[in-house]
Amino acid sequence: MTQISSLTHALSINPATAEQIGHYPYESATELDAALARASAGFATWRRTPLAQRAQALIALAQALRDNATSMARMITLEMGKPLTQARGEIEKCAQLCLWYAEHGPAMLAAEPTQVEGAKARIEYRPLGPILAVMPWNFPIWQVLRGAVPALIAGNTYVLKHAPNVMGSAYLLRDALRQAGFAEGVFEVINVTPDGVSSAIADPRIAAVTLTGSVRAGMAIGAQAGAALKKCVLELGGSDPFIVLNDADLDEAVKAAVLGRYQNTGQVCAAAKRLIIEQGVVEEFTRKFVELTRQLVVG
Template sequence: MTQVSSHTHAISINPATGEQIGNYPFQSPAALDAALARAASGFSVWRRTPLQKRSQLLTALANALREDAPKLARMITLEMGKPITQARGEIEKCAQLCEWYAEHGPAMLNAEPTLVEGGKARIEYRPLGPILAVMPWNFPIWQVLRGAVPALIAGNTYVLKHAPNVMGCTYLLRDAIQRAGFADGVFEVINVSPEGVSTAIADPRIAAVTLTGSVRAGMAIGAQAGAALKKCVLELGGSDPFIVLNDADLDDAVKAAVIGRYQNSGQVCAAAKRLIIEQGVVEEFTRKFVEATRQLVIGDPLAAETYIGPMARFDLREELDQQVRATLEEGATLLLGGHKGDGPANVYEPTVLGDVTDQMTSFKQELFGPVASIITARDADHALALANDSEFGLTATIYTRNLERAKHLADELETGGVFINGYSASDPRVTFGGVKKSGFGRELSHFGVREFCNAQTVWLDRR
């Protein structure tokens, strides 16, 4: 029941029932070679396709996604358990992403002037080629498109190796892309074993690699890309701090913390995992946070009112439960939850751990599920020190009415993003990525467009 792949197949299991709903044989070496050949051939055409045409196709994709939203959202829910209302929101966010890049992407590729006299030198942005993308299951459509759309508008082609438990979502997305009018080779799907991924990375037709996943996966993929002398972008784990200072609007902070921690049943990299609360308000914040968490609706992920659905994989629920048990044995207090749900659904109750210290498991490790850890900070400086005391550095949140102090703290936070008086989120208008073991490289905004471009110097008449 826990298996999501074998040596020969990708397997999709409904985490709400434990039943297998899909079985997808891995492609043969010949089929992988053919897919890479199509991506390389497609690149030779796509890179020369006018930007206006690329933008029009992105707009067409936005329309196709909205047309397919019911079946796409349902497949997300069936394959990885995301509550259906959130799954629908994911599809709409993807459509808006396509529209935003259709409007703003071309300008990001304009030639840039330099300081060379007479305007004789400029920087041109040229696509690199086929990009291999190894993507996770937690946002089966958004994770793919937030990397693919900027790469595609830049003129690259995209080769997707998706997580084995969401291959149904993968093929539905491919269908929408094809129906939008993208030519063969522009967006290719490969369903291969880890050995097949290694083969693709080493293949000279692949120009660069991007991965969203665990630290262990990032180390493996990064090493292989480095050995092949290929650029890579890695978006890895996170244990994001959510700082609440004494002068914060507690009702707003609690509301944001609940959403930031429990959306997608807590299975988000950039999420409010470590709630670092200044001691003057920690008691009141904790009381309000526990009560708000208690109100979250747990149930059938296909029901519109459900907020907490099953975790995507049974093995990950076991790992999460072990981390909670270890933290409690280390002296934390169980304030809510802490148990697996009854019945066949792979549910873990929304959980709140109090009295967590910087020596405990839930502070030092990433908890990828519906578990919040509350840590007391003596003051703002102590909160900052606790926030930075992590091997991760994806995003951080600060709640305070003193914006100047918040900006000062943001200057010192070792994260790729800081959100003041709002929970972390990805948005095409701003860049997304991390530092430390949260990875390197950037997605979204103009950074995402240019990550997989050759910044080419063109110097005219240099005499």
């Protein structure tokens, strides 16, 4: 059997079984150039699409997500390991996100009258262009759409570079947008190495860059975006404390702590990464925490 290398392919591996469930060859410079060309051409058309029509596209996307919720949730669970019920919840949350922006987005983007030194003026919200998004694997669909949906209704196009271990989810999401009627180039998925990401950031067709990931990744992306004078939004990791004082309701505190630590298999940027317990209740809290965790694991 030919060994598939992570140097040449994005590998999708089931974290529960270590089984390789997918492999996707990294795209060449020519393929990346074609994707950026589509995103640029798509922007020229999408930015002129009436706002009401863009809102209707989001309503269609919400329906496409719900229509494909079973297959998409299953792929999320296979690729990143969260319980299937939570994966289904992620898809439904994304559908509701689309509907919310379809309803409220047009008002948020409406021109605002103002005055400058006594003269009448107005503030307009105009799209930037193709946006490159480097996204993480912990919420394979939600993390993408929470940024893509407001950007899309504002008239931008979106170029997704997803984490290599969830490319199956990335392609299912692309299929859902196509099913919803989004034209070619409005939402592109690129499967490239870090060098490919650097090329995309430097490319004049990319107007802005966003990343959700580690501090190290943010430093690299931020530096490259700055060098290219591109607008950049970074959401980086942290080390969130969960603090319990002596006068706390321990039963409620334990429930919250277990949820904060294990929700989404513990892969949440705001997860309770450090438990800081006051000395007077640390023993009882620990006992209750272990008991509840065992109940959840054993059933």
